[in-house]
Amino acid sequence: MEDRVGAFTSAPARERFDTAYRAALSRLLPGGDDPIRAGTSFGEAVAYRSGAPAGTPIVLLPGAGGNAVTWYHYAARLGRTHPVIALDPIGEPGAARQTRPMSTARDVVACLDETLTVLGLDGAHLVGMSYGGWAALRYEVEHPGRAASLTLLDPGGFGAVGARFWIWLAAGGLAGISPRPVRRRLAGVVRNATLRDDELMPLLPLTMRFRRRLPVPVPLTDAELGAVSVPTLILIGQKSALYPASEVAARLERVMPDARVETVPGASHDLPVHSPDLVAARITDFLARA
Numbered sequence: 001m002e003d004r005v006g007a008f009t010s011a012p013a014r015e016r017f018d019t020a021y022r023a024a025l026s027r028l029l030p031g032g033d034d035p036i037r038a039g040t041s042f043g044e045a046v047a048y049r050s051g052a053p054a055g056t057p058i059v060l061l062p063g064a065g066g067n068a069v070t071w072y073h074y075a076a077r078l079g080r081t082h083p084v085i086a087l088d089p090i091g092e093p094g095a096a097r098q099t100r101p102m103s104t105a106r107d108v109v110a111c112l113d114e115t116l117t118v119l120g121l122d123g124a125h126l127v128g129m130s131y132g133g134w135a136a137l138r139y140e141v142e143h144p145g146r147a148a149s150l151t152l153l154d155p156g157g158f159g160a161v162g163a164r165f166w167i168w169l170a171a172g173g174l175a176g177i178s179p180r181p182v183r184r185r186l187a188g189v190v191r192n193a194t195l196r197d198d199e200l201m202p203l204l205p206l207t208m209r210f211r212r213r214l215p216v217p218v219p220l221t222d223a224e225l226g227a228v229s230v231p232t233l234i235l236i237g238q239k240s241a242l243y244p245a246s247e248v249a250a251r252l253e254r255v256m257p258d259a260r261v262e263t264v265p266g267a268s269h270d271l272p273v274h275s276p277d278l279v280a281a282r283i284t285d286f287l288a289r290a
Contacts, residue, residue, distance in 0.1 A: 051079025061132025067094030
């Protein structure tokens with residue numbers, strides 16, 4: 001079973017990551033020095049709480065290969081008006097530990113549901129980027145109305161993951177191990193603003209030693225999307241590597257007429273890092289009305 005759960009390739013790789021990650025949490029993320037552990041049947045998730053002392057919490061779900069630190073641009077801003085919980089989800093390279101395989105979308109939703117329940121976060125606002133956005137959508141499909149709202153940043157689930165995305169991912173990975181001046185110049189070429197983020201990039205070579213074992217996002221049907229009943233904000237990168245942005249936006253406006261859908265100029269799948277000021281403003285405005 002061990003080869004079917006996410007884990008680092010060796011104990012030294014895990015230790016090197018843990019050391020760097022603890023330092024990043026302490027330096028970048030409000031609440032990063034006070035992890036809250038949540039045991040589930042799939043392993044142990046870890047949460048970091050900050051922000052307002054009262055109100056409906058915001059739960060931040062990272063993308064594939066991400067962790068709570070990827071939200072460092074947002075936690076303090078969103079915390080001005082809400083409690084904020086940044087998650088290290090089970091199965092991703094963070095402080096969480098996976099002990100049971102997740103092979104289906106239903107497993108991913110069950111793990112998220114258990115995590116939220118243990119943390120007392122039923123009825124929270126779910127904010128997810130990429131894979132985390134897909135997980136939030138699947139959660140709403142399987143547990144209608146349980147979340148207070150959904151905010152999805154260039155999420156998966158609107159079509160099959162094609163070659164264009166894997167090429168974008170590989171190009172970013174190769175650029176990421178280049179010397180800093182080269183890496184920063186390549187950010188525009190490969191359309192990945194993360195390459196210019198000198199806080200996140202030191203973790204990249206360490207997370208590459210993590211073997212992720214989570215299922216590829218299953219596309220949602222028109223019927224599933226149309227059944228979403230909670231207030232929903234969807235932000236899509238105009239040049240998204242996941243899908244043709246204009247086609248996806250048109251589909252969402254047709255099948256989810258009550259959702260707020262916006263295409264962000266110039267952004268690719270790097271949307272949360274490319275446009276943090278715009279994204280934070282949109283989330284804040286949306287939640288004030290949700």
